[in-house]
Amino acid sequence: AKLRAEKAKLLGYDNWAVYQLEDQTAHDVPTANKLLADLAPPAVGNAKREAADMQKIVDEEKGGFQISACDWDFYSEKVRKAKYDFDESEVRPYYELNHVIVDGVFFAANKEYGLTLKERHDLPVYEPDVRVWEVFDRDGKPLAIFIGDYYARASKRGGAWMNAYVPQNDLFGAKPVVANHLNIPKPPPGEPTLLTQDEVRTAFHEFGHALHGMFSNVKYPRFSGTSVPRDFVEYPSQVNEMWATWPEVLANYAKHHKTGEPMPQALLDKVKAAEKFNQGFKTTEYLSASLLDQAWHQLNPPDVPRDAVAFEAQALHKAGVDFPPVPPRYRSCYFSHAFAGDYSAGYYSYIWSEVLDADTVEWFKQHGGLKRENGDRFRAMLLSRGGSADALGLFKNFVGRDPYIEPLLKRRGLDRAPCTDDTKTEAPPTK
Known part of the structure; x- marks a missing residue:
């Protein structure tokens, strides 16, 4: 120090x-x-x-x-x-890996941004369990390559992260190649891969980083995708977590791996209550x-x-x-x-990002949630800009004001201290 x-x-x-x-x-x-x-x-x-x-x-x-x-x-x-x-084990039968990724994560991206993903079995991979998709934009044109490396293995470091193996940039005409890496334990042969609630949230979170990389529309590689300030980089990915429990998305992927029955509402209510x-x-x-x-x-x-x-x-x-x-x-x-x-x-940057995230989630809810119009706005005004513009300015342009702290308090079930009368986090003018 x-x-x-x-x-x-x-x-x-x-x-x-x-x-x-x-x-x-x-x-x-x-x-x-x-x-x-x-x-x-x-x-x-x-x-x-x-x-x-x-x-x-x-x-x-x-x-x-x-x-x-x-x-x-x-x-x-x-x-x-x-x-x-x-009991956490109650939800796992409803969270089968392929359903979560294809019918959950990709489904939400289609509804919100118009993306479609086609698996490419012809492309080489560095591990047999790694999967590759070609991503097509809302107009049907190729947008990116997405790599899903979901299983843990001895040679792999722990945690979950996103890589941009090829960052988008107009300088060299490069389309993005991005990857999500998780560490889900691989089940015995013939057994389904059932996820925990946290693993489902992580899958949506990391794909939020992937979207940041895929939607990048900048000239220079230096500003591509997630090349943003440290206290901003987690913000877009945290916003994408909201779709994990969005009713329309959840109903599409949270189905019992044996019976195909949707998750009971009573169990879903328990999951949401326990989040706080x-x-x-x-x-x-x-x-x-x-x-x-x-x-x-x-x-x-x-x-x-x-x-x-x-x-x-x-x-x-x-x-x-x-x-x-x-x-x-x-x-x-x-x-x-x-x-x-x-x-x-x-x-502090983790909680700073979550303040921005919670505030943005409230904006989405107030404007109809899972709508193409909302996704197009978020993409154009924020995700596509990478690090090419002032990050806080991008947030303020999107929501129309400075960030407020109250949505985060509400999300975490925290009660405001009576002596605190200031209800927002003041931000300095954008530079």
């Missing part, structure tokens, strides 16, 4: 955070600080209510102790079962880490402390997130995003 602070000074910036945020969507430190400060009170408030629900179970069982961080997973699961009566469960905890632990990231990287060189533990305690208390049962997701000494990765002073 001290070396970064010194480097920022040498480059003429007040601190490392100012230097890092200059070319991000947030643009400056006050905007990032305000976002985190606005979210902290409702997140901590809900986390305390969640802890109270767990404490009630402890007391009923005569446990004789106060809920602490190490108890959270065990007792939150008890609360989840009691409140929602939902434990969000106080999840949001608070994330915000705590984000606030620590900013606290370290907004220091001047002489102010960087030697006692990291004491500094953390002071920073968390000052931010109002010092709730012992919910510690930061990462402590300073093992915070690789901030100190060993590309997210120094940028860990």
Whole structure:
């Protein structure tokens, strides 16, 4: 942190955070600080209510102790079962991989953007399980090649991601070749590949990145597709997640792999209700880490402390997130995003992207949802532009205003703190 602070000074910036945020969507430190400060009170408030629900179970069982961080997973699961009566295994028979991809992900892309995908068995692949589709635009002309690499294997890194093997650009007349990589466990031969709720959401999410790459319409490769600020890149893909539970889309793909029966409404209601469960905890632990990231990287060189533990305690208390049962997701000494990765002073970007995403989802809902008109607008005004224009300006042009924080609070089931009267995240003028 001290070396970064010194480097920022040498480059003429007040601190490392100012230097890092200059070319991000947030643009400056006050905007990032305000976002985190606005979210902290409702997140901590809900986390305390969640802890109270767990404490009630402890007391009923005569446990004789106060809920602490190490108890959270065990007792939150008890609360989840009691409140929602939902077992993840109940939904898996309705989420068969091919149906999810073809009848879900591709179906939504057809309805929203007019795309059609034709599988190409004649093209070479690097693994037998990898699938390739040629993507045709709404006018029937070839648009891109899409590669689906869905299964886990020993030689593959973990997680899920999108690659643009050939970025679209007019300079060389290149059409995009994009791929989605997931890590779904491969079942025994003859058995269906059944997904979890999270894996379904991930499939829609990663295809959102793929759409960003396929719809790119820029001259230079440098600005193609997902070549956008870090705090903006997850936004379009998160928007695409909305179609996973959109009624028309869900009815088309969520069918029992044996009987073909659609998912019962009662089960779907449980799935939707459980989405807001434990969000106080999840949001608070994330915000705590984000606030620590900013606290370290907004220091001047002489102010960087030697006692990291004491500094953390002071920073968390000052931010109002010092709730012992919910510690930061990462402590300073093992915070690789901030100190060993590309997210120094940028860990806030995940929630920033979700603010934009939740606000955009509300726009879609208010304008009829899964309609070609909406998709054409999103494509033309945002997805096609890549990094060729100011990212926040693209968002504001699409929704017609600055981003509001309320849709995110609603999505996560967070209650607004009574003392907070500002209902939107102010953004500076676009540059």
